[in-house]
Amino acid sequence: FLKMQAKLPQLREPEKAAPWLFRIAKNTIIDHYRQAANQPVAGLVAEPAGIEQEDITQEFAYCIRPFIDSLPEKYRQALLLVEIQGISQKELAERLGISYSGAKSRVQRGREMLKEALLECCHIRTDRYGNVLGYEKRE
Structure with a gap:
């Protein structure tokens, strides 16, 4: 919601607000999952015991x-x-x-x-x- 409000001045055609809002929401979701995919998950990669x-x-x-x-x-x-x-x-x-x-x-x-x-x-x-x-x- 905050992203949509911040980008409101970029809306050129008010009659196309619904697709514009949908696009912002979609991009926000994509960004969220990209960031989550780049975060290492602790414990999934086993380190060799005692040897670095x-x-x-x-x-x-x-x-x-x-x-x-x-x-x-x-x-x-x-x-x-x-x-x-x-x-x-x-x-x-x-x-x-x-x-x-x-x-x-x-x-x-x-x-x-x-x-x-x-x-x-x-x-x-x-x-x-x-x-x-x-x-x-x-x-």
Whole structure:
């Protein structure tokens, strides 16, 4: 009601007040549910007992280095520069003297090769955002 009253000066055609009021009410309801959807609900996401997410991620990053090192040179180099050192793919292209699309392809192929090697060796549990929750060696 307060929103409708505040927006009353914006009403240009009084004969269309009913649809105008309906639209404000509808938008207010949509806004309410959007905000509610963005609020985390306590207790729904289980935290690993005794180990923080950052610790798992750092430990996992340390463990994947041998897998990266086992990739063919051009893919290893691309992943080390982009994923470990944090340079952009555009900068990678400039450093290696290749096209930007070539650099993107090289990084993507390297990621795929790394993923295949990791999944062959280990069972990796992730959340829906791709964060590593845990991992264990396959038998």
